[in-house]
Amino acid sequence: MSGWRLLLTRPAEDSVALAAALSEAGIQSSSLPLLAIEPLVETAEQRATMLELDRYSAVVVVSKPAARLGLQLLDRYWPQPPFGPVWFSVGAATGAILEGFGLDASWPASGDDSEALLALPRLAQALGVADPKVLILRGEGGREHIAEMLRSRGAQVDCLELYRRYLPDYPPGILVETLRSERLNAVMVSSGQGLESLRELAGSDWSLLRELPLFVPSPRVAEMAVALGAKTIVDCRGAGTAALLAALRENPEPAF
Numbered sequence: 001m002s003g004w005r006l007l008l009t010r011p012a013e014d015s016v017a018l019a020a021a022l023s024e025a026g027i028q029s030s031s032l033p034l035l036a037i038e039p040l041v042e043t044a045e046q047r048a049t050m051l052e053l054d055r056y057s058a059v060v061v062v063s064k065p066a067a068r069l070g071l072q073l074l075d076r077y078w079p080q081p082p083f084g085p086v087w088f089s090v091g092a093a094t095g096a097i098l099e100g101f102g103l104d105a106s107w108p109a110s111g112d113d114s115e116a117l118l119a120l121p122r123l124a125q126a127l128g129v130a131d132p133k134v135l136i137l138r139g140e141g142g143r144e145h146i147a148e149m150l151r152s153r154g155a156q157v158d159c160l161e162l163y164r165r166y167l168p169d170y171p172p173g174i175l176v177e178t179l180r181s182e183r184l185n186a187v188m189v190s191s192g193q194g195l196e197s198l199r200e201l202a203g204s205d206w207s208l209l210r211e212l213p214l215f216v217p218s219p220r221v222a223e224m225a226v227a228l229g230a231k232t233i234v235d236c237r238g239a240g241t242a243a244l245l246a247a248l249r250e251n252p253e254p255a256f
Contacts, residue, residue, distance in 0.1 A: 002027045003253030006215075007179060007187045009034040009167075018214040027248060028052055032174065034197035036063050040140070046073065054082035055133060057155070058147060058214045060117070061089045061105075061189040063139045065096040069162040070137040074101075074158040085135070086126040090117050090146075091100070091240050094185045113218040113238055114146050119189050127155055134245070140164040145220065167197040175206045179212075185254045188215040192224055199228055213254065215247055 006022065008015045008031040015031040022029045040079065043077045053059070061067045067089065069105045074081060087105040089095040090113065098105035107118035117123065132155040136147055140161050145228070147157045175198075178184070187209065189195045195216065202209045206228075213232040216222050217239035236247040 002248065004248050005029070005182065005184045006248070007182075007184045009188060009198060010190050011035050011037055011065075014190075018241055018244070020083040025245055025248075028081055030178060030184060031112075032170075032178050032218045034194050034201065035191070036168045037139075037163050039069055039163045040161060042073075042239065046160060046162075048078070049135065049158065050077045052072065052099060052174070053078065053135070054084045056085040056158075057129050057132040057249055058134045059085045059087050059093055060134060060136045060150075061087065061098060062136065062146065064094050064097060066137040066139065066161050066256070070136055070160070071097070071101050073162075086122065088120065088123055088126075090114065091212075091238065092242075093240060095217055109186075116238075118146065118149050127153055132156070133158070135160060135234075137162060146225045152155075156177060167200060168216060171199060172203065174203065175202050176208060184212075186215065188244060189221065192221050195221055195224055195228070213251070215244060217243070 004027050006027060006029040008029050009017055010018060010033060012033045015033055018023060018027050019031060047174050053058060061070060081103060087103045089098055089107040090104055092107055095105045095107040106120060108120060109256045134150050134155045134157045136159045137159060138159060149161055187198065189198055199206060210228065210230045214230045215224055215234045215236055216225055217236055219235055222233050222235045234247050234251055236243040
C-alpha cells in the first residue's frame with residue numbers, strides 16, 4: 001500500500017474512474033471536484049462550423065467533454081464523418097472516445113499535454129497542405145496555447161467552444177475539512193482552471209494548502225503553481241491516469 005493519500009479534483013465522473021485506478025495501485029484518495037461542466041447552448045455559429053467541417057485540414061479535440069459534445073454535433077449534421085480533416089486529441093482517453101465513434105484519431109504516445117500534441121509528425125503532415133485550416137473543439141477559453149502555436153505555423157485556426165467549466169458551490173472550509181477528515185497528504189489538479197478553482201475555494205486556508213505536494217499536468221500549470229506560492233510541485237507531464245500514477249511512484253511519499 002502506498003503512503004500517498006490524494007485529494008482528487010477532477011470533474012465528478014472522471015474522479016470516480018481515477019479513484020478506481022488509484023485504488024487498484026494501492027493508493028488512497030478522496031474526491032472533491034473543483035470543476036463542473038455545463039454544455040453551452042448551441043448557436044448558429046456552431047451549426048455553421050459543423051456544416052463546413054470538410055473544409056478543415058485537421059480537427060483538434062482537447063478534452064473528453066469536447067469529444068462527447070462535438071461528436072453529438074457531428075452525428076446530428078453529418079450522416080457519416082466527412083472525408084478530409086484528420087482528427088487529433090491531446091490525450092489517449094479523449095482519443096479513445098473519437099475512435100469509438102469510428103474516427104481515425106491520433107494522439108501522443110507519450111505525454112498528453114499540448115507540447116506533445118504539437119510535436120506529432122502526423123499533425124505536421126496535416127498542416128503541410130496549401131492554406132491549412134484547423135478547428136479546435138474545446139471549452140470556454142481552453143488550450144489557447146495550441147491555437148497560438150498552430151497560427152505561428154501558418155494555419156488558420158477556428159475554435160468552437162462547446163462547454164464551460166465552473167467551480168461548484170461548496171461551504172467555506174470544506175477543503176481543509178476534507179484533507180483532515182480523510183488524512184490526505186497531497187492534491188492533484190488536471191488543468192490551469194482547476195488550479196485557479198483550488199486557490200479560490202481555499203481562500204484564507206491557502207497558506208495550509210500550498211504546503212502539500214501538488215501534482216499538476218504540465219509545465220504551464222507548474223508555473224502557475226509557483227506564482228501562487230505552492231511549495232512542492234510535481235509536473236506529471238500529462239493529465240491522464242498513467243501520468244499521475246507514474247509521478248506518484250517516482251516521487252518519495254510524505255513522512256506525514
